[in-house]
Amino acid sequence: MNLRALKPPHETRTRILDAAEELFMQHGFEATSMRQLTAKAGANLAAVNYHFGSKDALIAAVFQRRLDAMNTARIAELERLEKEAGGRPLSPRQIIGAFVGVSLRMIEDAKGGRNFIRLLGRTYSDPQKEIRSLIGRLYAPAMERFKAAFERALPQMPREELIWRMHFMFGTLAYTLAATDTVQLIAGCKPEDRYDARLLEARLTAFLEAGLLAPLHGAADVKKAA
């Protein structure tokens, strides 16, 4: 009989991924050594190279494990809303909520989700080109899907402007999640508030929706003048 379920097939593999997630978040990729990583995972130094091949492959695996699930969840939520709406285009707020919600739902997960979300936020601007392109590839399907949804919701908005505003929205989300305990550039912000995901979600969504729906003429004027 098959008792695989009793002892997970890739126990140390998973422990390594979890340890990597946390250490990469805390210290970055380069500053995290294989020795401290395997020590934290309770594994041998050679275990990473055995299970993943190299440190770089481990980094890729860390992102793949979570990002695939996240973007699948995003698309599923979007399609659920679309089915619910029955043919009619969704509201911008609904689309924003589907995208932002998944991130914030994950940051509420104390296990490892929070570590990953922060790691992800700071990796968007990682100097290493390979890492960035990997993330871009993992995001691509969801991005195409959401872009299409926004185009349907905002048919009057120029495509180029929409892309920029999606870019701004994405940046706001990324920075907000990455910086949840980092730079306190603006004094007076109580850290306790930062983990009230409900309140943060409402604030963030209101900000993003307003930005997305900002009047057009400002940029249009500049373009006409140029």
Place this chain on the structure above:
Amino acid sequence: MNLRALKPPHETRTRILDAAEELFMQHGFEATSMRQLTAKAGANLAAVNYHFGSKDALIAAVFQRRLDAMNTARIAELERLEKEAGGRPLSPRQIIGAFVGVSLRMIEDAKGGRNFIRLLGRTYSDPQKEIRSLIGRLYAPAMERFKAAFERALPQMPREELIWRMHFMFGTLAYTLAATDTVQLIAGCKPEDRYDARLLEARLTAFLEAGLLAPLHGAADVKKAA
């Protein structure tokens, strides 16, 4: 006679700072070795430790050189606008413009400004705590000043909400500037557009202004419900 002006007093020091700015932007702090850095600067390997003391001190010097100037310019622009307004509070758009404008003016500078702006954007979420706190310290005076200006412009907005929206605005700016040639998460964005700073400034300002002035009731409802 004094001929110092013909040969700058800290020539190699400046060359090292410029090389560091570029290499840190391209590869990050840890991935940039002293050997490639000094080679690019045309200096000896020991030059960094002689002029700055250590690699970490060099990193600090890179940020200090530019950030002090940037924030001084921001505050000066803000005070110019306030003097021009003569006692009346500035509009949110004016305040945003004063903050954003300095960054975009600097990214137009092909010399080294662009390198620094991108380096700065990706360092806000650097894993190293010391680097982040250094940036926080260098930003503090300007942040206090702009916070006060926003409070004067938006007396009806709750302080806590304002701080969050400033946070969002800052994140959008940081990500946008840092990612000017990094992750292309949303397809269809022509890279040529990304350096039309005029157009970018108009787009960014419109987005930020709308976000800052977003209706309040969304977050308030959630807070009431909690």
Place this chain on the structure above:
DNA sequence: ATACCATTCAAACGTTCGTTTTAATTTGGA
């Protein structure tokens, strides 16, 4: 010229890194 100072230079230091190797151990199916 001489002494002096800041700067530059080549060389080496000790440490840590990611990876590899080889052997021991555990695991699962016939």
Place this chain on the structure above:
DNA sequence: TCCAAATTAAAACGAACGTTTGAATGGTAT
């Protein structure tokens, strides 16, 4: 039970890192 494959373990590899050292250099004032 036994074998083969999968996994873990200990040790060592060469390379690259940031930093230090002590001598050489070049300009400046006495």
